[in-house]
Amino acid sequence: MDKSSSDLRVVKTRAAIQSHFLELLLQKNFNEITVIDIAKAANIGRGTFYLHYIDKFDLLEKVMEEGLSETVSHFQPETYFDNGRAIPDRMIHFVLSMFGHFRENERFFRAMLFNKGIPNFKSRMQQLFLSKFRREISSMVPMTSGVDPITMEILPVFISSGMIGLVEWWFRNNMRISEKDMARKIFQVMTRGPLQTLGFTIEEKNEH
Amino acid sequence: MDKSSSDLRVVKTRAAIQSHFLELLLQKNFNEITVIDIAKAANIGRGTFYLHYIDKFDLLEKVMEEGLSETVSHFQPETYFDNGRAIPDRMIHFVLSMFGHFRENERFFRAMLFNKGIPNFKSRMQQLFLSKFRREISSMVPMTSGVDPITMEILPVFISSGMIGLVEWWFRNNMRISEKDMARKIFQVMTRGPLQTLGFTIEEKNEH
DNA sequence: ATCGTTACTGAACACTGTGTTCAATAATTA
DNA sequence: TAATTATTGAACACAGTGTTCAGTAACGAT
CATH class of the missing domain: 1.10.10.60 (Homeodomain-like)
Incomplete structure (x- = not known):
């Protein structure tokens, strides 16, 4: 057969x-x-x-399947959080190795990301990131038990989608930013948020 | 002719x-x-x-062009920032009206976002968001003059891409979250950042 | 209401690419 | 070396494309 x-x-x-x-x-x-x-x-x-x-x-x-499952194999499950503390080094290391993988497989990702006739690729790549982040986030139940369910759903979506955008942007700019810098920037945005990263002070309001 | x-x-x-x-x-x-x-x-x-x-x-x-340019016309240029202060109401209002527009044109967006053969749509939609956010962010030069240029480039990319993901997610979930809630959540993530939103304290490190 | 214009119809056409079949040939394994 | 199996190349019917053309229908202007 x-x-x-x-x-x-x-x-x-x-x-x-x-x-x-x-x-x-x-x-x-x-x-x-x-x-x-x-x-x-x-x-x-x-x-x-x-x-x-x-x-x-x-x-x-x-071809897609093969390339993506190879990509997945670089998602070793690590723990980035330690009782609500920690993070920096391991997280940065993860992003770093991801971008390394992208650089090594430039031909594949360029073809898939930039060919105008290919649908779906970004969606599937996002799916990968998404399940990664979902697993990550839901594994810290003790920490996040107070967070409302909608937020728990929305966040990994926002993050994974944003990450895809960054990868695409990185390729489009011929990878002129080093993996290390990308990792640092991403870490910064994740922790301080977009607006604080830009130097804004937020006028607090009643949440919820 | x-x-x-x-x-x-x-x-x-x-x-x-x-x-x-x-x-x-x-x-x-x-x-x-x-x-x-x-x-x-x-x-x-x-x-x-x-x-x-x-x-x-x-x-x-x-069809794409028409739908997207109609979408663009809902991007009235507003000022969301007032000397580094302000934000909340106007920003929330903007996201609110965006999601209203999505709901009104559900058929169009569903077809474009979910049909497996359509390439490119998300990219073009992101392009719209991107130029919107770029304009917004670069219009606050006095505030952001200290921010390094890479961050200035990366942020709108991350945000616009993340927003597209949220919109897609929202449709996929049959718009069961109200526009108002979406707007609030998005505002929250923008201001506090993903991790703080989840209740994490960040171990500070030397920036730059 | 009529007239001149122009959009639509439907059938025919050549053409490109698809997916399959088959006998002949070439390469590989053991 | 022999047996197996992948590849070739040509032929086939077929689906869909994009164009043409004479006939018909619908429109706008006066």
């Missing part, structure tokens, strides 16, 4: 397809890429493509 | 196309929608479609 992926030929063909597909994605809109293009670029017969993937959407799906 | 859009027939056809297109987007993947589908749904000849749009991508583009 499944092609024995230990066969050298299979490995080669799939690698060729995926690699040239990424290359094409960096050059033109996913909508405009045909199976013919892919086969031509990868130097394989068009029929061969269909021996491995259902269609180009399937290929995209597989 | 351009069809006189005062002609009733033109107005009718375009309205029919756009409306049924939205309907189709709510039902199935953009990739799977054909011009044939659209023409059939809108009860027009297939050729007629091409008298108004180049192809389905062009149609999507126009």
Whole structure:
């Protein structure tokens, strides 16, 4: 049923397809890429493509999946909080290693983030961040037991979404900011909040 | 060259196309929608479609553009800051009216945010938020003149991206949180920051 | 109400890309 | 080396595209 992926030929063909597909994605809109293009670029017969993937959407799906699950494996579960205290070093270290991973897989992330025809990628990446932050936050129940449930839902959404935006921005600016600086800035915003980071004093109001 | 859009027939056809297109987007993947589908749904000849749009991508583009520029018109330029003080009421009011607009145009935003074949929409929406926040933040130069430039760039990115995530989340949860509550929560996170909102005390470190 | 204009219809057209099939060939494993 | 299996390349029917054109219907202006 499944092609024995230990066969050298299979490995080669799939690698060729995926690699040239990424290359094409960096050059033109996913909508405009045909199976013919892919086969031509990868130097394989068009029929061969269909021996491995259902269609180009399937290929995209597989490539995405693979790249993202590799990314996930860099989410080692650490404890960033210690009874409401602590944080800084471990948190910064986490963000640092994330951005390292992004830099190492620049081709993949550029293709996925910036190709105009690819839907969904940011959503799926956000999903990863989201479940990471959700796990993180809900694991500190003793600390956050007083916080209202809506806030508990909203925060990881806001954070994960904001993080994706930052990653995208970082790539768009050709990664000119060092991973270390990114980590520091993010830590700062997380702890002091956007407005205080900008130097504003907040006029307190009755909460809740 | 351009069809006189005062002609009733033109107005009718375009309205029919756009409306049924939205309907189709709510039902199935953009990739799977054909011009044939659209023409059939809108009860027009297939050729007629091409008298108004180049192809389905062009149609999507126009619909997006229209919806987004209407959204933009709700971004009245207000001053939320008064010499580093102030904020609360006006800011909350702004977010409040935004979410009101989202609720009123639910069909449009649902189609654009959740259809799996549509790329780009979130990016473009974020672009809107981004330029809004950039304008806002850079207009308070006296206040923020001490803030380092990287932070000045990163913050609006983080905020706008986070906001998009919240909007998406809000729709996905069938808008069960009132606009007022959303506005309050967002204000809270903006001012106190994610971690303080969760009740954490931050162990200070040397900044910069 | 009539007339001139213009949008719509529907069928036909060539064309591009899809996904499948099949016998022949090449590469791989054991 | 033999047996297996992946790849090739050509052919096939098919779906959808984008354009054309003569005929018809709807519109705006007077």
